[in-house]
Structures are given as C-alpha cells and as structure tokens.
Amino acid sequence: MRKILSGDNYVKRSGRKQLFLFFPLFLILCFCQLLTISAAAQPHSLPPGFVYLEQIIPDINLDLRYFSDNNFVGRTVEGYLAPRGILSQKSAEALKKVQEELRPFGLGLKIYDAYRPQRAVDHFIRWAKDLKDTKTKKAYYPMVNKEDLFRLGYIADKSSHSRGSTVDLTIINLNDKKEIDMGSGYDWFGLESWPDHAGILPAQRAHRLLLQTLMKKYGFVPYPQEWWHFTLKDEPFPETYFDFPVQ
Numbered sequence: 234m235r236k237i238l239s240g241d242n243y244v245k246r247s248g249r250k251q252l253f254l255f256f257p258l259f260l261i262l263c264f265c266q267l268l269t270i271s272a273a274a275q276p277h278s279l280p281p282g283f284v285y286l287e288q289i290i291p292d293i294n295l296d297l298r299y300f301s302d303n304n305f306v307g308r309t310v311e312g313y314l315a316p317r318g319i320l321s322q323k324s325a326e327a328l329k330k331v332q333e334e335l336r337p338f339g340l341g342l343k344i345y346d347a348y349r350p351q352r353a354v355d356h357f358i359r360w361a362k363d364l365k366d367t368k369t370k371k372a373y374y375p376m377v378n379k380e381d382l383f384r385l386g387y388i389a390d391k392s393s394h395s396r397g398s399t400v401d402l403t404i405i406n407l408n409d410k411k412e413i414d415m416g417s418g419y420d421w422f423g424l425e426s427w428p429d430h431a432g433i434l435p436a437q438r439a440h441r442l443l444l445q446t447l448m449k450k451y452g453f454v455p456y457p458q459e460w461w462h463f464t465l466k467d468e469p470f471p472e473t474y475f476d477f478p479v480q
Contacts, residue, residue: 297347298419299313311356373421376423400453400462404444453465
C-alpha cells in the first residue's frame with residue numbers, strides 16, 4: 234500500500250519541485266540580461282573604414298554641437314542620436330598626430346562636428362527655408378538675412394562632412410578645457426569666421442595660424458570661410474555622401 238504523505242512532507246516535496254522548475258527559468262533570465270548588457274556596452278557597427286574618434290584619440294575632447302540645442306538650428310539635428318565623434322580611420326589617424334603635437338604644450342583639440350549624415354544636411358536645408366524661424370539669428374547670423382544663407386554659401390545641399398573626412402574643431406587648454414580665443418564663435422555666419430579675416434586681434438590670428446599650420450602639416454585642407462573647418466586632402470571616400478546615423 235502506497236504511503237500517504239503527511240502535510241509537512243507534501244509541502245517540502247512540493248517546494249523542492251517548484252524550486253527545480255524555477256531554477257532553469259532563472260538561469261535563462263540571467264543569461265538574457267547579460268546579453269542585453271553586453272550588447273549595450275558594444276559600440277554600434279560602423280561602415281568599413283570608419284572609427285569612433287575616442288578609439289584612436291582616447292583623450293580627445295568632444296563638444297558635438299548638433300547633438301544639443303547649442304547650434305544655429307536651435308535644437309538637436311536629425312541623425313545625431315548620441316554625442317559620438319565619427320571619422321574615416323584615415324582622417325582620425327591624421328588627427329591623432331595633431332593632438333600628439335599639441336599635448337606637450339598643455340594643449341589639445343576639441344571637436345565640434347565630424348562625420349555628418351546627409352539627413353542632418355537635409356534638416357539644415359529645411360531650417361534655412363523656414364524664414365519665420367529666426368530664434369538663433371542674434372547668436373549666429375545677426376548681420377545676414379536668412380533668405381541669403383544659400384546664396385552666400387552658409388547652407389548647401391551637400392556637405393563634405395557627409396564623406397567622413399571633414400572635421401570642425403578648435404584648440405583648448407588641457408588643464409581647464411577652455412578654448413583659446415579664435416576671434417569668433419563656432420558656426421558664426423559672417424566675415425569674422427574667415428581664417429584670414431583682418432579685423433581680429435593679433436593673438437586671435439596667431440591662434441588660427443597655429444591650428445591651420447598643424448592641420449595642414451598632417452594632410453588637412455582648410456576651408457576659406459570657416460577657421461574651424463578642415464578636410465583630409467586624400468580622403469578615402471571623395472565621391473560618397475553617407476547617411477548612417479551618429480550613435
């Protein structure tokens with residue numbers, strides 16, 4: 234005759250059975266959580282030939298203006314999903330040499346923008362065509378009529394940034410991270426932003442010359458209307474305008 238379980242024995246055996254059934258489920262949930270954490274820790278996949286700047290220059294300072302409202306559009310620009318600096322590996326390696334030359338003097342580079350997806354350029358175009366939106370005029374283009382931004386070349390339907398080897402940058406003091414005085418702010422729409430503009434102080438001209446000299450030394454070409462804008466002369470993707478997001 235089968236022995237009838239007492240109340241205490243039944244509870245103990247039932248509890249062990251439930252624990253036995255729960256333990257594999259617990260292990261599966263833990264494994265899934267580890268996979269989620271691992272995936273989040275990994276950088277997003279970039280197209281071949283592109284790198285994150287901090288991978289090549291670990292001490293690079295990033296102030297990516299288009300992943301913020303601190304820019305001429307006045308809001309985060311489309312295509313910027315994270316404050317990441319991305320460039321072609323060739324241009325990042327060249328930029329590393331500039332950083333290495335500045336470092337012994339207590340100076341370094343600050344990046345305002347690097348690779349820029351085409352969808353961001355399209356956002357600029359829509360903003361420029363909206364003549365009613367002038368909330369950033371005082372800060373960025375007080376002397377320029379918004380309807381003239383295309384004609385004067387401040388806004389265009391293509392940008393060398395989208396080819397992955399153009400960078401907007403300045404020089405900072407590594408001790409306090411303060412920018413050295415370049416005579417105008419980043420993305421200022423005016424003659425004061427031209428590298429050779431004569432209406433700035435001698436020290437400001439010297440600072441621009443320092444940046445320009447080092448960037449040229451390592452293969453970058455300056456843009457004649459923006460002291461902060463440089464493109465690698467031998468860029469690897471001269472005819473390709475990319476649109477993958479910055480993330």
